[in-house]
Amino acid sequence: MQVLETTIADVHLIQPKVFGDERGFFLETFRDDWFRAHCADVHFVQDNHSKSRQGILRGLHYQVEKTQGKLVRVVQGEVYDVAVDMRKSSPTFGQWFGAVLSAENHRQMWVPAGFAHGFYVMSPTAEFVYKCTDYYHPQAEVSIRYDDPELNIDWPLIDGQPPSLSEKDDKGLAFNDAPTF
Secondary structure, eight states: OEEEOOSSTTOEEEEOOEEEETTEEEEOOOOHHHHHHHTOOOOOOEEEEEEEETTBEEEEEEESSSOOOEEEEEEESEEEEEEEEOOTTSTTTTOEEEEEEETTTOOEEEEOTTEEEEEEEOSSEEEEEEEESSOOOGGGEEEBOTTOTTTOOOOOOGGGOOOBOOHHHHTOBOGGGSOOO
16 A cells, blocks of 8 residues: 555545456555554544435534544545544644545545545445544534635535535534634
8 A cells, every 4th residue: 555645744545556357356445554654553443334426515524522533435436535624733724635536546535533524426326434533423523514615625516516415514614613623
């Protein structure tokens, strides 16, 4: 696996080595010792898997208690994945990084604790899987508006149409009103 640097020092793209032939492919998606040495010295406690249709945007989410680092990847389809630095003392506070993750490119993104995270489905459907460093704690979850003007995230919205949002995400906080770390 190879770590690809991003515009935010603690957020990493991970490009696995894919071994393929006419029968299909094989790749290693996670190895604890490698991850601890090259990305973050963390322990994962929960794996999640979601399926969404085109035009759905999930996020931008984070937990103010039981903060979660997330190692994310797409096993079917394609998404635009975004991490926003919510750490007030960080030199990249309020900055975001986005990348296309797909079943084709096999890339993963490491989103450390202290970041808001979200993704937008670009393909007809997408299946998104992620490892978390702490358990889901809905009482501490925060949602920031995807279209916050302060963040100015350049989402690749299909035909410029607004995304489909959950009620929680539709009522998300402005970045300037959201709790920070």
